[in-house]
Amino acid sequence: MTEPEQANHAHAFLLPDQLDALIERLREQGYRTVGPRVVDGAIVYRDVERADELPHGYIDTQDGGRYRLVRDEDAGAFDHVVGPDSLKRFVFPSCDTVLRADLQDGSWTMTPAGLPDEPVAVIGVRGCDLQALAVTDRVFLEGPYVDPLYEARRRNMFLVAVNCRRAAATCFCHSMNTGPAAGGGFDLALSELADGFVVESGSAAGDELIATAGWPAPDTARLEQARAQTAQLEAEMHARDGVVRDDGAMSRQRSLDTEGIHDLLLGRLSHARWEDIGDRCLACSNCTMVCPTCFCSSVEEVSDLAGEHVTRERSWASCFTAEHSYMNSGTVRKSIASRYRQWLTHKLASWHDQFGMSGCTGCGRCITWCPVGIDLTEEVAAIRD
Amino acid sequence: MTHRARITRIKAEVSGIWTYDLAFEDEAVAASYRFAPGQFNMLYLPGFGESAISVSSDAESAETISHTVRVAGNVTHALARKKVGDEVALRGPFGSAWPIEQCRGQDVVIACGGVGLAPLRPVIYHVIRHRGDFGRVILLYGARTPADLLFTDEYAAWQDADVEVCATVDLGDETWQGDIGVVPILFYRLRLDAPRTRVLTCGPEVMMRFVIFEARARKVEKRHIYISMERNMNCAVGLCGHCQLGPAFVCKDGPVFTYEKMEPYLNLEDF
Ligand SMILES: Cc1cc2nc3c(=O)[nH]c(=O)nc-3n(C[C@H](O)[C@H](O)[C@H](O)COP(=O)(O)OP(=O)(O)OC[C@H]3O[C@@H](n4cnc5c(N)ncnc54)[C@H](O)[C@@H]3O)c2cc1C
Ligand code: SF4
Ligand code: SF4
Numbered sequence: 026m027t028e029p030e031q032a033n034h035a036h037a038f039l040l041p042d043q044l045d046a047l048i049e050r051l052r053e054q055g056y057r058t059v060g061p062r063v064v065d066g067a068i069v070y071r072d073v074e075r076a077d078e079l080p081h082g083y084i085d086t087q088d089g090g091r092y093r094l095v096r097d098e099d100a101g102a103f104d105h106v107v108g109p110d111s112l113k114r115f116v117f118p119s120c121d122t123v124l125r126a127d128l129q130d131g132s133w134t135m136t137p138a139g140l141p142d143e144p145v146a147v148i149g150v151r152g153c154d155l156q157a158l159a160v161t162d163r164v165f166l167e168g169p170y171v172d173p174l175y176e177a178r179r180r181n182m183f184l185v186a187v188n189c190r191r192a193a194a195t196c197f198c199h200s201m202n203t204g205p206a207a208g209g210g211f212d213l214a215l216s217e218l219a220d221g222f223v224v225e226s227g228s229a230a231g232d233e234l235i236a237t238a239g240w241p242a243p244d245t246a247r248l249e250q251a252r253a254q255t256a257q258l259e260a261e262m263h264a265r266d267g268v269v270r271d272d273g274a275m276s277r278q279r280s281l282d283t284e285g286i287h288d289l290l291l292g293r294l295s296h297a298r299w300e301d302i303g304d305r306c307l308a309c310s311n312c313t314m315v316c317p318t319c320f321c322s323s324v325e326e327v328s329d330l331a332g333e334h335v336t337r338e339r340s341w342a343s344c345f346t347a348e349h350s351y352m353n354s355g356t357v358r359k360s361i362a363s364r365y366r367q368w369l370t371h372k373l374a375s376w377h378d379q380f381g382m383s384g385c386t387g388c389g390r391c392i393t394w395c396p397v398g399i400d401l402t403e404e405v406a407a408i409r410d
Numbered sequence: 411m412t413h414r415a416r417i418t419r420i421k422a423e424v425s426g427i428w429t430y431d432l433a434f435e436d437e438a439v440a441a442s443y444r445f446a447p448g449q450f451n452m453l454y455l456p457g458f459g460e461s462a463i464s465v466s467s468d469a470e471s472a473e474t475i476s477h478t479v480r481v482a483g484n485v486t487h488a489l490a491r492k493k494v495g496d497e498v499a500l501r502g503p504f505g506s507a508w509p510i511e512q513c514r515g516q517d518v519v520i521a522c523g524g525v526g527l528a529p530l531r532p533v534i535y536h537v538i539r540h541r542g543d544f545g546r547v548i549l550l551y552g553a554r555t556p557a558d559l560l561f562t563d564e565y566a567a568w569q570d571a572d573v574e575v576c577a578t579v580d581l582g583d584e585t586w587q588g589d590i591g592v593v594p595i596l597f598y599r600l601r602l603d604a605p606r607t608r609v610l611t612c613g614p615e616v617m618m619r620f621v622i623f624e625a626r627a628r629k630v631e632k633r634h635i636y637i638s639m640e641r642n643m644n645c646a647v648g649l650c651g652h653c654q655l656g657p658a659f660v661c662k663d664g665p666v667f668t669y670e671k672m673e674p675y676l677n678l679e680d681f
Contacts, residue, residue: 124412126456132497133456135412169662170647291656294678321651323644328457335456342651349652351642353482354614363680371654378657 034226037240038247041221044076044102047185047213048148050238056146056183059115061105066094069110073148080105087193087389089398101217103149103187106196107388111317112154115145116161116178120340123174123324128333140173146183150211152204153196153388155186157317159210163380164320183230186211188255192262195389197402199262200281203386206255216251223251279389281402282409283373289409290374294366298407303362305397310343312391312399313368318384321349344368369401412454412501413439417494418474424558427525428490429466429478432498444503445469447510447532448638448666451502452646453477458488462643462661464529465503470539478528478560504646506666508533509636513608517546519600521621523593523613524553527560529638529665530612538571545606548574552593552617555579556586594620597628604629612638619676622669635669637676656681 039047051058052074060073063080073079079102086093087106097104125136158179165175186207189196198204207214212231216223223243226232243251265278313319323342328335342349345364350357358364376384385401392400419431434440445451450464467476481490492498510533518537520530530549537547549568553559556579565575576596578589589596593613607630611621618637625635641653641660653660656675658667675681 126499128456133414133499135414135456135499165649168648170649172649291674294674294681320649323650323652324460326457326459332457344651344654349642352640354640357641358680360680367654367681375654375657379659 034228035232035235036226036242036248037224037235037238038243039215039222039224039240042076043240044079044222046238047224048073048076050234051146051183051185054144054183054234056144058146058148060148061103061108063094067092068094068105068108070112070115070147070149076102079103079149084191085193087195087393089195089392089400090395091398092393103189103215103217104191106189106191106193107151107154107390109315109390109394111315111388111390112147112150112158113161113317113319115147115182116158116175117165117172117320117322120338121174122336123339124337126335126337138174140177142177142181144181144183145178146185148185150184150186150207151189151198151388152186152207153198153201153386154317155184155207155210156201156203156386157388158184160318160380160382160384160386161320163382164318184211184213186214186227188214188216188251190217190254190258192258193389193393194278195392196262196387197279197281197389198387199259200279200283200402201383201385201387205258205262216255218247218250218254221247223247277400277403279392279400279402281385281387281405283383286405287374287377290370290405293408294370296408298404299362299366301407302365302399302404303360306345306361306365306399307397308345308361308364309396310345311394311396313343313345314341315390315394316372317388317390318372318386319343323348344371365399369404373401373405412499414497414499415475417492417496417498420492420494423478423560424553427478427480427560429476430489430492430498431467431474431476432500433473433475435497440472443472443475445475445532446503446507447536448508448529449503449505450529450646450665451475451477451500452504452643453479453485453489454499454501455485455488455492456499459485460644460646461485461489462504462646466528466531468535468539469532470536478525478531480525502646504661506664508610508638508666509608510536512634513610514543515545515606517548517603517607518544519548519550519602519607519609519625521550521593521596521609521611521613523551523617524558525560526611526613526617526638527551530610531561533610534568534573537573538568541571546574547572548576548600550576550578550593550596550621552578552580552591552596552613555581556583556588592620593617594624597621597624600628602628602630604631607634609635611636615640615676622676632670632673633668636666637669637672638665639667639672640665 062071084097085105122138165172189205211227214225321342372384414435415432421429452460454460463477466478609625644650644652646661648659648662
């Protein structure tokens with residue numbers, strides 16, 4: 026697991042074909058290596074054993090309710106941004122056994138689930154998703170109760186981040202202060218240049234990997250170029266003006282005004298806009314499934330026919346369903362409008378009360394994967410007006 | 411940690427409600443288990459699931475841990491089929507407690523409805539054990555019919571210990587001599603000394619809203635009104651998200667909150 030950032034971490038420069046060496050080193054150290062791959066028309070995390078499995082030459086165009094992969098001759102291995110997948114399922118899988126109960130001689134033996142111990146290295150993690158991990162760390166590790174399954178998986182992770190040099194129209198990390206540069210919490214961070222990768226270490230494990238691999242340090246020009254390209258993207262994102270551009274792929278480029286957002290949203294719980302959203306939202310739960318910080322779950326009893334061997338299975342849950350707020354006296358959040366209000370006020374407002382940070386990283390997934398293209402940045406702006 | 415416990419006694423209280431006394435199988439657990447009035451356990455019946463149930467017994471008599479359970483659905487039905495000597499499992503205790511310390515030296519109004527008396531009974535036991543520490547103590551309690559009033563066999567003892575017991579029912583019968591109507595109407599009989607009054611309420615949310623209304627009408631401060639909130643409970647440790655309510659998780663920040671904290675969210679439809 027990554028430790029807090031220290032000064033003077035190692036740097037290296039990799040030629041394009043040395044990405045394989047990086048993957049190999051991680052595998053030698055016992056990590057299962059995972060990275061972005063094209064599957065069924067989207068870029069998701071899958072096992073990666075060779076660098077040529079990465080999505081070289083692909084970019085993703087994203088918009089409300091829209092995701093398309095496009096071939097781009099000039100695109101590198103990491104010029105796509107975030108897909109429907111995130112790190113969430115590597116620390117908090119969509120389904121997990123939490124307890125076994127076995128009936129023997131009229132008495133139940135209860136055994137908590139064994140702790141997973143597979144070390145996983147994830148390649149291609151963006152700034153927004155590093156922040157998402159910081160958010161779920163706060164939830165699962167830093168409160169009065171620690172989730173042992175999350176903890177075990179999290180401890181065994183090695184994170185290879187990427188500093189973005191391209192953003193989608195749905196990205197608004199600049200508003201949330203989470204990107205496009207990887208802010209911290211990584212072991213290594215890559216900046217992709219035309220002729221190779223500048224590698225920056227962020228942890229002792231990263232330092233050690235660079236030292237043992239014997240990769241040369243980058244020259245100053247390349248270091249500068251790596252910093253400059255992400256800084257330039259960030260400046261461009263901050264200059265976004267919400268104007269619709271007529272270039273087909275890019276429509277409204279998102280930003281979110283977070284000024285006073287806690288009091289704004291919690292102070293306008295009866296705003297007419299909630300009903301308006303309720304008329305459009307399908308309560309399909311897509312947004313909560315793709316969101317890298319949504320952490321709700323439900324435990325179900327799975328029993329054999331005789332009822333003597335039971336497992337308790339935890340799976341992702343969503344506040345968009347009626348069962349989420351079910352009590353035998355009735356469902357609390359009956360209307361779809363009230364469920365969207367619950368989701369958005371939690372994410373952007375009460376999350377601050379509970380965890381001292383925002384629950385949103387600006388990754389834009391919920392915008393892209395909403396079948397009707399509901400866009401939280403637009404909804405907040407409407408509630409602000 | 412989920413612990414095994416055995417049912418040592420089952421008491422039929424009123425129609426559809428039973429009290430289960432439990433004893434932990436593991437002696438070390440039994441010796442170390444402590445709860446505060448208002449806290450709850452997650453009762454677990456393998457194959458059926460878990461339910462949040464308040465501890466309804468005396469916190470200072472650790473040998474017996476009682477749960478007073480209304481049959482509602484899946485888990486509570488399965489529990490209703492259990493017999494003395496059967497095994498159940500539980501983890502806990504969880505949640506915040508009634509503000510016993512803040513009530514010391516003050517007048518205490520306990521206003522509850524139905525099975526909402528169960529999490530408040532430990533408060534009554536505490537008050538009786540330490541009666542001199544409290545001023546007036548008044549129980550305002552309501553149920554659907556006289557036959558639905560919980561713990562009636564204890565009222566005489568409570569009254570002997572100088573707890574004023576006022577009961578009301580929605581629907582009387584030929585023998586009923588008490589009030590008819592909802593719990594909040596019982597406030598009309600009280601002459602409250604507002605600055606020194608603490609109100610503890612548990613029951614359906616509508617009932618609590620009217621209790622708050624009556625208490626506020628008598629100038630009881632918002633921070634002196636304590637409510638026990640109910641939300642879907644799955645993990646009880648603030649990780650599953652189901653009980654999320656405004657700035658709080660009901661399981662770990664509640665169930666007992668001050669009205670001051672919950673006010674913005676109480677009167678909001680579907681929140
Ligand atoms: C803090 C707290 C204390 C409680 N104390 C008591 C008590 O002392 N006595 C008592 O009879 N009841 C109490 N309840 C209510 C009790 O938890 C529910 O009646 C019970 O969970 C219903 O479970 P079921 O499986 O029988 O019903 P089903 O309708 O089959 O419910 C299925 C699941 O939904 C959830 N659920 C349903 N209703 C509720 C509810 N009202 N509150 C929380 N989760 C719910 C539970 O996870 C339950 O397992 C309390 C609830 C809370 C939140
Ligand atoms: S709320 Fe939307 S933009 Fe924010 S972190 Fe979740 S998916 Fe990303
Ligand atoms: S906001 Fe969109 S993705 Fe989320 S539940 Fe509603 S329709 Fe589905």
